[in-house]
Amino acid sequence: MRRLLLFSLAAMLTCLAAGTLPAQQIGGPALDAPRLKGPEPFTRETPAPAMQQQITDDVRRRRNYPDQPPLIPHAIEGYALDLNANKCLSCHSRRFTEQSQAPMISVTHYQDRDGNFLGGVAPRRYACLGCHVPQTTANPLVENRFIDMDALVQPEKRGP
Numbered sequence: 001m002r003r004l005l006l007f008s009l010a011a012m013l014t015c016l017a018a019g020t021l022p023a024q025q026i027g028g029p030a031l032d033a034p035r036l037k038g039p040e041p042f043t044r045e046t047p048a049p050a051m052q053q054q055i056t057d058d059v060r061r062r063r064n065y066p067d068q069p070p071l072i073p074h075a076i077e078g079y080a081l082d083l084n085a086n087k088c089l090s091c092h093s094r095r096f097t098e099q100s101q102a103p104m105i106s107v108t109h110y111q112d113r114d115g116n117f118l119g120g121v122a123p124r125r126y127a128c129l130g131c132h133v134p135q136t137t138a139n140p141l142v143e144n145r146f147i148d149m150d151a152l153v154q155p156e157k158r159g160p
């Protein structure tokens, strides 16, 4: 083990000395992240990539784990979210869900960071878009190897 470590250290040093790194480390195809490379040469102007289409089919998406902030399945264009107005709350707050038929923000949205319950929405949950995001039809840049928890653990047992 020790010898292997020493060997890889030596190999890395050699590469550094030669002014190169193995292809994998500079972003060859084997690397996870896509290359953030602009046009060649970098001064050339290229058209901006097309805007991606938002998914607004109103179908609530399954969460990848129980306390994932759910994804937004509807359009949010033009919804004000600033110091004076929060359009999201005009449907999702407890007061308005009967009218809007939107799912109510859960109880955690009324708790401060110490777990105390507040009379209104906690300030740390005011900026909804910091946690909840819409999706687009864009193709993923890298392969997604996420494995759902249900595939890893035993299926939930039913009640007694």
Ligand code: HEC
Pocket (backbone or CB within 6 Å): 057, 058, 059, 060, 061, 069, 070, 071, 072, 073, 074, 076, 079, 081, 087, 088, 089, 090, 091, 092, 100, 101, 102, 103, 128, 129, 132
């Ligand atoms: C006009 C009412 C309305 C407004 C405004 C609104 N929503 Fe919704 N929202 C809904 C309804 C109704 C649903 C249920 C699914 C559907 O019909 O799209 C929903 C679903 C959601 C969900 C999915 C919940 C789940 O359990 O899957 C999230 C997250 C969400 N909205 C966040 C937001 C955020 C953030 C904003 C502000 C940018 C916002 N909504 C503004 C009505 C609204």
Ligand code: HEC
Pocket (backbone or CB within 6 Å): 066, 067, 068, 069, 070, 086, 088, 089, 092, 103, 104, 105, 106, 107, 108, 109, 121, 124, 125, 126, 127, 128, 129, 130, 131, 132
């Ligand atoms: C700091 C992150 C954060 C912010 C900010 C936040 N949320 Fe959430 N939200 C969550 C998480 C995490 C969940 C899922 C676990 C839970 O219910 O606490 C959730 C759940 C929800 C749900 C589903 C509730 C349910 O019972 O199924 C709705 C609807 C929602 N949020 C709307 C909003 C709206 C509207 C805002 C802005 C007023 C907002 N959230 C701000 C993290 C956040």
